Amino acid sequence: MFSASKRMKFFVSPVNLGASSARVILSFLFFFSGCAALIYQVIWQRMLFTIFGVDLESVTIIVSVFMFGLGVGALIGGVLADRFTTRLLSLYIGIELGVAIFGFLSPEIITTMGAALASSSEFVTALACFFILAIPTILMGATFPILVTHVYAVDKNIGRSVGGLYFFNTLGGALGAYFAGFVLLYSMDLYGAVARAADINLVIALVALLIFRGRK
């Protein structure tokens, strides 16, 4: 067993990893980021259908708002990645924490918004939906260019950096979509499912903090 001082040292010291090991761990973390993102997408869409209605217009508005947030996030992430080249992993950890916090609060936020907009026009509802979803989707969209910039610093090939990270993130997304539709909703309600996704983001942030503390 660790003594108290050793335990303390274990938690605050950066883990000594080679570049390839760090990249593998980062890929796995990004895999789970994708997993959480798709759980959010499936569950938030489902919550918003209750507010919007389930006709095609509503579905299209929700999907478009989600994608728009990811796009804006990617642009912001690109600028941040070039400006804070020495703090890319800290940015990633901060973003994951931000998504986790929003994830935990999201059911209450969406429910409150639904009650407040009960008889508002579709335009007002769409606008409110955009501002609510903008926070987490911009955060999620920003992670991609940030991590690509980090990996590129070692790999020096953009195609390979993009392809590798995108592979893990999308594969994680597939697992998230599967879990949301085939596992989570059979054993818990929408609130429970979204809390599990937030748990994933929280664990990612903590693991990254533990492993990459002190790294660029």
Added chain:
Amino acid sequence: MWAAYLLSFAMGFISLSQEILWVRYFGFANQSLPQAFAFVLAVYLVGIALGARVGKWVCGTYKNLWEISGYVLLAASFYDLFSPWIYAHSIYLSSQIAIAGVLILLTAAFKAIIFPIAHHLGAPAIAGRVGRSVSRVYVANIIGATLGPFITGMILLDVLSTQNCFFVFAISTLLVALFCLYEKLLIIEKVFISILVVILSGFVLIQQPQALMQRVAAGSGIKYMVENRHGIVTVYNQQEGGDVVFGGNVYDGRTNLDPIVNTNGINRVLVLSVLQDKPKHVLLIGLSIGTWLKLLTSFPGIEQIDVVEINPGYLEAMRHYPAQYSALSDPRVHLYIDDGRRWLRNHRDQQYDLIVMNTTWHWRAYATSLLSREFLVLAKQHLNAGGVMAYNSTDSLSVLKTAAAVFEHAYPYENFVVAADFDWRPRLRTEAAVNKLMSLRLDGKPLFPVGSEAFARYYLNESTILDPGIQRLFNLAGREGGIITDRNLLTEYKLGRRLIQ
């Protein structure tokens, strides 16, 4: 640089459009089960991941990335032409889900190979600008991925059949392939490919535009199929008992209006006329082929019937049935094309004596929207004192339990739930109820012909209808029922049908 942005945009646009088409196609083939969306999404993402992995390898192996992209997309365009038909021909196989999975995965993978390539081509490795360069190509892809579903879902599917939309995107992929190979191809090769495109287009244009969807439809003998962006309505020809209507490839109703023939259980609507002295204001959520609306117009004392239907495609199908279609010309009838729940929320001042819902199967995607406790509370706020709400439980014990949690008296009538804040059952037992049913007139003619009193009595007979009804619900449910809420989606997931058993 801009060519790479365009390539990234085109891949996002085509890929997400094809995902929308596969969700619609696969969902229709599998009776609109809620898991169909998650299945297509998950498989599509696996395809994207694998494609990106191959693209990564291509970036590290080949020099002429435009050329390799062109050949990949050339192969993809031919694959896109045939893959929906391969699934259509495998629909009766036990492995149809697995076959769909492979087909969908490859559709996504072909386009995703291009994703890292486009980034490599469009994001020059300038020190200090890698993040911005990558994000611009990524944003081009996301803009395409946003516009694709929007244009396909809102416009293309309203003017073209699903089959023709698949074709449009196969040809679009071919055009992007030619764009990538433009400098590589000889003039003779460009001419050859152009002729091929014209021949393929001609081949598709002479096809019946619904042939693909008809191939995966649940039954045979299709009389009409109406496709629009809201969904797919199919009418099957029947020699006796009225034609059969399917919405989203599941049974929706029949066109029979004769209570003696009664192939479609229209007694479930007709008995509602005896539960109140004179229901004046009626709300019907779900028009379908219009049989129930037509029957509601026969109720004495009705002053207003508001009808809310989410899919205008039913109006087109109704045109072939003059009796039903004529109900829309009744001055008491007001039709609204809207989501039923949203309509109720946005019309707080509307009050009704009777709310009738031709609800779809409890296990279908989004069924919770009209079956949950929250919805019933909203609907109850729109009922006048003494009002009645009646809807199809589709043999779900949970639907009945949820109604009982909101209304003081909720009991089954056959597979219907009839809910109110008074015990409506004694009203069926009276002689006046028999007389009222016998007095119903449709287009000036009695619904129950002289001498058919036994049928009216049978429909009102508690011992043969109500008690076996309750028993049947408990037997058929087979599993523990619960109260459906917006949060638990009980009948869609935990107690619903499963895509993969």
